[in-house]
Amino acid sequence: MNCFNEEIFQKYVDGECSETEIDQIEAHIEKCVECKTNVELLRERSENIKKQINALVGDVPEMPGISTLIKEKKPVIPIRKKLAYGMAAASLFLLIVLFFGKSQQSQPEETILFYNIDYEIDANKPLTEQEMVLYITDENGFGLNNDSN
């Protein structure tokens, strides 16, 4: 019977064998008692040595954190995206200018009105029968005539 060497068994114990190798080893150790014992001993040896070496460490002291050691690369914005952002910003600026320009134009203009009072006092008549004319005109001379008694 062709037995495997210790190196292959060590790999098998450590879970480093390929699927084909695992199948071959498992088929072999089913038949060969000596190799089966060897595999069990190797597994035991590996576990014991790992356990014993790890027992050397004890409590691990807390290490302080480290920051800003690794330089972060700034994300590169593609030129098409840059162009799209630029266009959007320009359109927004144009809209704002148009809106404010229009709103300023729609404000009512100031009109100056002139008035003139024409009256004649008749001393023989009572106050309620006295005559008075009020002329209201704009700066161009157009306006309303308001007659009042």
Next chain:
Amino acid sequence: MYRVAVKMIGDKDAVRDIVQEVFVCLYEKGKGTDEINNYSAWLYKATYFKSIDYLKANKRFSKLETIEDRTCQEESYEQKEVKKMIQNALNKLDPKNRFLVVLYSEGLSYKEMAEITEINFASVGKTLSRALKKMEKELKTEYYELF
């Protein structure tokens, strides 16, 4: 890193300095133009080289009993002796094999171990198997001498 360095050299005070030195080295490297592709592997490697430097520098001096050793009353005499025995067995391996066994005890895969130790991936299994066998033999001898 701390765990790996403790397993490599055993002296916890020296390990704190080593970890600090590795981070200083990483910081200096970060300032330069050299890029590190695999940070995890780089840190393991740097810890290994710093540990080796420490071992070389302190080869002539025998380790004195530290305050920690004297004040730690929780561990029994037997536990301390077992730890010493494991450390001795590890120290009997050559540095590269010791590092491989230490990485193995940390649960790293063969691929990761090959990348860190720069051993050919195909020979990781063979090297590890031999190192573990040697360590087992050393442990058995030490255990026989001790008890």
